[in-house]
Amino acid sequence: MPLLSIIIPCYNEREVLPIFYENLKGTLSEMGCDHELIFVNDGSDDGTDAVLEELAGKDESVIYLELSRNFGKESAMYAGMSNFSGDYVAIMDCDLQDPPSMLPEMLGAVMSGECDMAAARRVDRRGEPPIRSFFARGFYKFVNKISESEIVDGARDFRVMRREIAEIVVSMKEHNRFSKGIFSWVGFKTKWIPYVNHERAAGKTKWSFWRLFGYAIDGIINFSHVPLTIASWFGLFMTFFAFITELVVVVRRLLFDEPVAGWASLVCIIVFIGGLQLFFLGIIGNYIAKLYLESKERPHYIIAKSNRDVKKIG
Ligand code: UDP
Numbered sequence: 001m002p003l004l005s006i007i008i009p010c011y012n013e014r015e016v017l018p019i020f021y022e023n024l025k026g027t028l029s030e031m032g033c034d035h036e037l038i039f040v041n042d043g044s045d046d047g048t049d050a051v052l053e054e055l056a057g058k059d060e061s062v063i064y065l066e067l068s069r070n071f072g073k074e075s076a077m078y079a080g081m082s083n084f085s086g087d088y089v090a091i092m093d094c095d096l097q098d099p100p101s102m103l104p105e106m107l108g109a110v111m112s113g114e115c116d117m118a119a120a121r122r123v124d125r126r127g128e129p130p131i132r133s134f135f136a137r138g139f140y141k142f143v144n145k146i147s148e149s150e151i152v153d154g155a156r157d158f159r160v161m162r163r164e165i166a167e168i169v170v171s172m173k174e175h176n177r178f179s180k181g182i183f184s185w186v187g188f189k190t191k192w193i194p195y196v197n198h199e200r201a202a203g204k205t206k207w208s209f210w211r212l213f214g215y216a217i218d219g220i221i222n223f224s225h226v227p228l229t230i231a232s233w234f235g236l237f238m239t240f241f242a243f244i245t246e247l248v249v250v251v252r253r254l255l256f257d258e259p260v261a262g263w264a265s266l267v268c269i270i271v272f273i274g275g276l277q278l279f280f281l282g283i284i285g286n287y288i289a290k291l292y293l294e295s296k297e298r299p300h301y302i303i304a305k306s307n308r309d310v311k312k313i314g
């Protein structure tokens, strides 16, 4: 009987965890599948730890990894993927937006060899603020135009995969992590299973608009050099343009003795170019900042407490 490891990042999810646990257990017992539930408590301060410890006390299959602080969902997933022992690995949120009822179909597809990884894809964004949907759509369009690996619109982190894929993903030690991009970059045969968006069962989303916006910018910078290329091409174009206009000015002055008017427009142009230069410098700065972070090679997560013998730092 193969073992399924389910990795569940949790950050301040005290309210929803018991509901999620019952729901997931129900599905798993119907599936009759051996499993371990790896809850990664990502530095919650609402008593999520007590809920997890209680679950672990009554259920052998519950493993909790308590991170020493909030490291973010990406690091929480990384901590889980560094500490599983199953033949198949699933990742899911604990707010029931990733319905456990999809697990049988996903696991079935991977086990039958139809695919190496089965992932959920949201087909509509109902229940989400319109402005968020608008930017999300725009982001996917843009990122797919400019990046080396395709990120499917509506792709979730909710997926089931063969253990090898999780091992490969853990071996990719980059700190600027964008899992959707990483999963697509490693390749393998992925089956997308569409589903309709569900609202969170309880608790609040941890993603404000600006946090998501920052995440999207990271996604672009981590998987593409195109912003840098745009900066260089734009620079080249401006240089060429400036050269031509200078020629015109000199010729007008020498041949036709026409002095050039337009002090105000000149100031505008200088300010405009100055602004552009700062903007592109900012883009370059972003890449350098990421390089700096990578060069420190700090661990992705630190586990402060667990009910198993685990890899504490990684
Ligand atoms: N999460 C986490 N660390 C964080 C933020 C979120 O582990 O810093 C977890 C959270 O508990 C949930 C999942 O990541 O299980 C998705 O978070 P959320 O539901 O807030 O995001 P949304 O579904 O709104 O995109």
Ligand code: MG
Pocket (backbone or CB within 6 Å): 093, 095, 097, 200, 205
């Ligand atoms: Mg959610």
